[in-house]
Amino acid sequence: MAKNGPLALSFHALVVLFMLAPLTVVCLVAFTPENTLSLPWHGFSLRWFKAVFERADFIQSFYNSLILAVVAATLATLIAVPAALAITRCRFPGRNLLNGLFLSPVIIPHLVLGVAMLRLFALMGVNGSFVWLMFAHVVVITPYILRLVIAAAIGVDRSAEQAAESLGAGRFTLFRQITLPMILPGVAGGWLLAFINSFDEVTLSIFVTSPSTQTLPVRMYVYATESIDPMMAAVSALVIALTAATMIILDRVYGLDRVLVGRH
Incomplete structure (x- = not known):
């Protein structure tokens, strides 16, 4: 075990380095004073950050992405929490089918989902609608919360719930005061993952956005096809x-170890 310690540590260090190196390079290039994608060998500059804040289209796309991610993650949470409790605590016909249906967007490529939703929205006459763009994101991010x-629900000790129920607590009171606090780390972690995935989603969004509802990742993709400079x-x-x-x-509020595991 001790012999494998340094080797395992070196392996994990290399994995972390491999993951962080591209992000570090991107962040360094953002401070270059040059007009090309080069490292800031000749000093640091904020000119490209200033250029970003001077672009109204990027600012609007950022707000679109932020609002979309917050609302979509919240709606997905409202759907995923009762679904997760029903799947883990109830036995009913079609339970496994319901679980598979909720998790299917993880398996289906987003390119396929984007084409399918583009066709569906075209038939419904709602292409370019922000509401239906939100619906598309809810479908994609719900599995992360679920x-x-x-x-979190599987790891909950139900004795506290049973005690509260025996004392006459109603279903809503039981959920609000007992169940929800115990699964809250899982809910918070799921919301965060859903928010990040919605904010960063580009493949699906390309098919279902319009110029007025364009998200930041789509705006970045379009800009990258037109120009290559450090503003990206x-x-x-x-x-x-x-x-x-x-x-x-x-991490400060809940602790990432509790959130990502979804247990206390």
Whole structure:
């Protein structure tokens, strides 16, 4: 065991380095004073961050993505929590089918989902609608919340619930005061993963957005096809900073170990 310690540590260090190296390079390129995607060998500059905030289309796309991610993650949570409790605590015909249906968007490629929803929305005459774009994101991100809430619900000691129920607590009171606090780390972790996945979603969004509902990842994709300059690195650095800040806040409030495992 001791002999494998340094080897295992070196392996994990290499994995972390492999994951962080591209992000580090992108963040460094964002500070370059040059007009090309090069490292800031000749000093650091904020010119590309300033350029981002001067682009009204990027600002609007950011707000679109932020509102979309918050609302979609919240709606998906409202769907996933009761579904997870029903799947883990009830026995009914079609239970496994319901579980598979909720988790199917993880298996189906987002390209296929995007084409299918594009066709569906065209038939319904709702192409470019922000509401239906939100619906598409809810479908895609619900499985992330469902899995964490299921893990949290399975690990809950139900003796407290049974005691409260024996004392006359109603179903809503029981859920609000006993069940929800115990599964809250799983719910919070699921919401966070759903938010990040919705905010970063590009493959599906390309098919179902319009110029007025264009999200930030789609705007970045379109811009990258037109021009290659460090402004894309600046936008990416801002997105990385936003994600890191969200993770730090969640860690301070709940603790990432509790959130990601979905247990106390």
